[in-house]
Amino acid sequence: MTDKPAIELVGIDKKFGAVHANKDINLTVAKGTIHGIIGENGAGKSTLMSIIYGFYHADSGEIRVNGSPVAIRDSQAAIAAGIGMVHQHFMLVDNFTVLENIMLGAEGGMLLARGVASARAELKRLETEYGLEVDPDTLIEELPVGLQQRVEILKAMYRGAEILILDEPTGVLTPAEADHLFRILKVLRDQGKTIILITHKLREIMAITDTVSVMRRGEMVATRKTAETTVEELAELMVGRRVLLRVQKGEANPGAAVLSVRNLTVKDNRGVTMVDNVSFDVRAGEIVGIAGVAGNGQSELLEAIAGIRKPVSGEILLDGQTIDKADPAWLRELGLAHIPEDRHHMGLVLKFEEYENSVLGYHRRPGYSRGPLLDLEAIRKDAMEKIEKYDIRPPNPRLKTANFSGGNQQKIVVAREIERDPKMLIIGQPTRGVDIGAIEFIHRRIIEMRDAGKAILLVSVELDEIRALSDRILVMFAGHVVGEKTPDAGEQTLGLMMAGIAA
């Protein structure tokens, strides 16, 4: 029996202004399979899935569900066609309960009272059937991300989804949680549901999918049976050339401690303790990596060290001097540079011209200003030098920063922070959303900094990146540093630590 494919995409094309996110995409997903989609950041995976889900509209192209073309005007239509989606950024209302979130859009009547009881019953059924336990009356904001994701899956199941799209579901999960998720997905598949799974972790693709498609720069470049391909082939398809999966670096030569963190406790904006009594050192000439699942306090830790967030208690010492003021400008004076996790909201002002961003945070420095005035000529000359040195394209300091691509934007930040020759560099997610060429370049610069005797603290949710760059690895879980390892520690070991299971 040849079943009709669950999903068929024909000639899907989508532009966001000047960005061509999807170029003439064709894709066939067979019913009852797990179909993986991989691709670098910005390849257009989420866009494509959002088009299937009716969140975006394709500029042209056709979507067929179970063989017949459907016009998916909005998510309502997608839901009606049996499509469910778990978004990369969760679509939950934080101050609603789990139940309210699940009912939203499927309330079962004008009044809530009637729907509530049946929703509870249905939830119970789903829970027992798939092992998706979650208390329906807790508020979303009180749930850990793993459970929030479960709510998203429940939402889709509650609406009777036959086709389930998961957009990078494991980015926020520990390896163990990811395994649990995969078990659920397999149960779903065995019951005849179709699953599209987006990820850029090749290991996961190999472990769970039946088929895999590769996207690159908006194009669908290949589709393979998982059993018939290899990690190396997929990597090459993804990037478009052969890649070295390891960074070249020599032995570290650590000196005296530059940064010392003592019993640091930090709370987030809601007053929740995110960093709990953490202590560690970073010495000159070494890279200390902080591994952990997103949301375990790494961001708050970085912000506290960078002076953006005031710690509740504890002490931070830079070169033996206590940093007791949360004042990033002053810390820069002391030689602390910071490449933030989020370049769009922190590292750059996207509306500014490139040269303005090339001095952001350093604009008060003597070379850049005269009295109260900025020395625009000096700033632009300086920006041009960095552009050349870092091969930032296009080489135009007067261009609006928003018009640079993600990798080049990241280079603007990296150039600015590294070129002031700091003694301490803290880095969050150095290569998020950056193409592979830029990744190699940025990694090289980081290693060079280390070899020049700088102290470097690196936070990344990409375990591979942490292992490739770090000389020592600290693992964070639930605000604590649960252990320290060397980079040759196995992925398994680190994964368990990230889940808070082993130390």
Add this chain to the structure above:
Amino acid sequence: MDYYEIFISILASTIRLSIPLIFTALAGLFSERAGIFDIGLEGKMLGSAFAAACIAYLTDSAWLGLGAGIVCSVALSLVHGFASITNRGNQIVSGVAINFFIAGITIVLGQAWFGQGGRTPQLSPEARFAPIILPGADAAHDIPIIGPIYANVISGNNILTYLAFLAVPFSWWVLYRTRFGLRMRAVGENPGAVDTAGISVAWLRYRAVMCAGILCGFSGTYLAIAQSAAFIKDMSAGKGYIALAALVFAKWKPVPVMFACLLFGFLDALANFMQGKQVPLIGEVPVQVFQALPYILTCVLLAGFIGVAIPPKAGGVPYTKER
């Protein structure tokens, strides 16, 4: 006049002065809970007061006046919606624009049509909402303590007053017990969640601002044809802003909104009452102090003595999927 009578008098005055605030603040509640800031409450109130007065004057019917007030206010809401929902414009700017437009157009049209310096002609009794004397009010007068309250505070108000107090639990019920309310609260917190649940964000928000329009229509109508007997230029006199402050003060919840509005109404009543009177120890306090009091109090309250008031998270931010 004994203290109890003074108290009754101020209480009755408080109620009368709170009604437009309650309607307006509830209007703001619907709009802002759905994520649309509404500085234009002031203008909507003024516009509907004008429309209500004109139509009530022409038709000699208070109810038609109310209808006109609502239509006008809803129309303005739609303009605000068109700017801030469809065109993703700045919500504050749009609100400010509406306030200017209405402040001008009411006087321009009023003067052109009636020639009374922007006022509309005095209304006949049929064109107004008259006080309703509840059964037994006259008899109750002499019962100690509760008698005067029944006769002077509870009885003797017009229908809109009672509607305002009904609107409070009704709003609560809509917000927390209906599908529309659930979706509306959701869209003010995370429009993405609503969108991916297959609900149109724009239409939902349009419905919310229309609710705001309807409620504002009531408040304007109250001003023009229940509390007074004509439209007078600028008769909203900043009440829209006070209502907005009450909304913040009440942390965007219906029942607290009512109490906040009663508080501001009380301050106003007190200001009227205290005028020219001697305050023990201080002597005669200049009226300006009382006139400024609600505004000062608002600032004091906003300064955080009410705890942090967290507005709906998506408030003021136009919903854009595509950059």
Add this chain to the structure above:
Amino acid sequence: MSTASVPLPNWINYGLIPLLNLVVAFLISGFVVWLIGESPLDALSLLIEGSLGNGEFIGLTLFYATSFIFTGLSVAVAIHAGLFNIGSEGQAYVGGLGCALIALSLDKYVPWYVTMPVAVVGAALFGAIAAFIPAWLQAKRGSHIVITTIMFNYIIASLMNYLLVHVLIVPGKMAPETRTFLEGGQLPKLTWLMEIFGTKLGAAPLNVSFIIALVMCYVVWLLIWRTKLGFEMRTLGVSPTAASYAGIPYVRIVMIAMMLSGALAGMMALNPVMGASARLQVGFVSGAGFVGIAVSLMGRNHPLGIIFAAILFGILYQGGDWISFEMPNITREMILVIQGLVILFAGALEYMFRPAIVRLYQQFKRA
């Protein structure tokens, strides 16, 4: 396809689109005029005749524009720091107190050119003080500046009222206003300026504060785009998180920006108080602070744009007076109507025509 991020050339962004928005605002205003039963074309010609028809009218137009430049700059400076200051109205009112106190105390002793600089400082200082509390509430307590500045407009109105009715009023006079300043407290008129252009200023109160306003435009331009402070304000205005990352002190910048904004609003008082009526009157600001919002939006928060927008609004105000005088059916509040429409179309609906224009532009480029 979304058109929002398609770049357009400057002449479209800063020329065509605002012009289009303005035209629509005027068309609707014309409709209102027609509704009243007057001819929109006649009204338009009266508007132009009444505002630019002779030296005196031009003088009046520029007199109004002077006030609007100050308040427009005031709003713009705050907007660049991400703050929507609706309190320029009240800040200008208090600024009037500042310069009136200076004028009242100096006018007997010194000539105007000595009084003026002191009065400029006085007006700016008082305006800045008026902005201080809302700024502090925003910076330290997180109270929304839009609401607090509106509240302060009312509070200030009550305060000024009290002062004028009970303290500054001339005993025995009915009107709550100060005594008339002597020569030493009056700003001279710009008769010579008009003479350069071969016309007569007549009774129009155009005075040296017009020059001060132009100077302030340059100062503001310098501040916003050429100084470290301006850079920090703009950073905060566009991206508060980037500002905190860059170590730009939020509290300090909010306070400074708001107080500068208040100071500029305060300086507006020089024009009506010392330049025109030579006394401090109740409610002398009469909406100029709010016009500043429209002017700033129209002028895209740039001093040059603000000058043009202020003159446009000067034309509206002076011409509007003339219309209301010549067409008794149309009251002066027609100005508010137009102002509201301009704010709506140039501000909240500024991008309404953009998608259509982008499409046209792309077709045109392809062709």
Add this chain to the structure above:
Amino acid sequence: ADVKPALVYGTGGKFDKSFNEAAYNGAEKFKAETGIAYRDFEPTGDTQGEQAIRNFASRGFNPVVAVSFAWTSAIEKVAAEFPDTKFIIVDSVVDKPNVRSVVYKEEEGSYLVGVLAGMASKTGKVGFVGGMDIPLIRKFECGYEQGARAAKANVEVFQNMTGTTGAAWNDPVRGGELTKNQIDQGADVIYAAAGATGLGVLQTAADNKKLSIGVDSNQNHLHPGSVLTSMVKRVDLAVYNAYTDTKNDKFTSGVQALGVKEDGVGAAIDDNNKSLITPEMQAAVDKAKADIIAGTIKVHDYTSDNACPK
């Protein structure tokens, strides 16, 4: 002589049923009698008056009448600029050779209505709601209080002012609220001297079945049976006289103070309120009027010493 009359109203609007309407009636009467048209202008804000006055003067209008003290400084200025034009200011004094200032002895008229109020009150409590808190309005209040006391020695007089800016003339809501307060405190006759705000006072009194007293124009017809009387102030005369005097070359500058004697102020009694006025009340008013004219009653003028005798 040639007249090209012009009229600038106060900010309440032409048809305010009160002060401005009285001025309008004066101008209309002149027009009806002579067939000479006039131009008028209704400023809606305080800053507009000066320009209107100047516009009229510069276009050769003569005389220019400005009703309302709000135009005092405007007249001062413009009169100096146009020495050949004749200006008339009502309710204020401007000392210029080409300006006639018409003021009224409002205290006398208010005394008369005060007498009626005192006699009509059953509770022995009467009220007064003023517009903007200025000495002029205190003058109304003071005369009223004296009259009420003359009628009933131990009468209690409540008084409130609506506000302290021009907006106080245009705030019937607050006017009504203040009235309600006074009624709650026992007042059963309330005198409004508050421009358009007074409409709210009269309305509230009518709604609560109490008596009210109108001002400036005869407002008895607004709520027949509820408006006890009106303190008419003959602003129409000031306008009418200004025009006819100029026409007949009899224009005089300086101050004209119009009191009961000159028929400039008085208590209106007509068909609308006849039923409210008993013969005794009628007699008392007539007597008070005669006494004032004869000088046997001297009504204290608040503005003379900024104080009201208690």
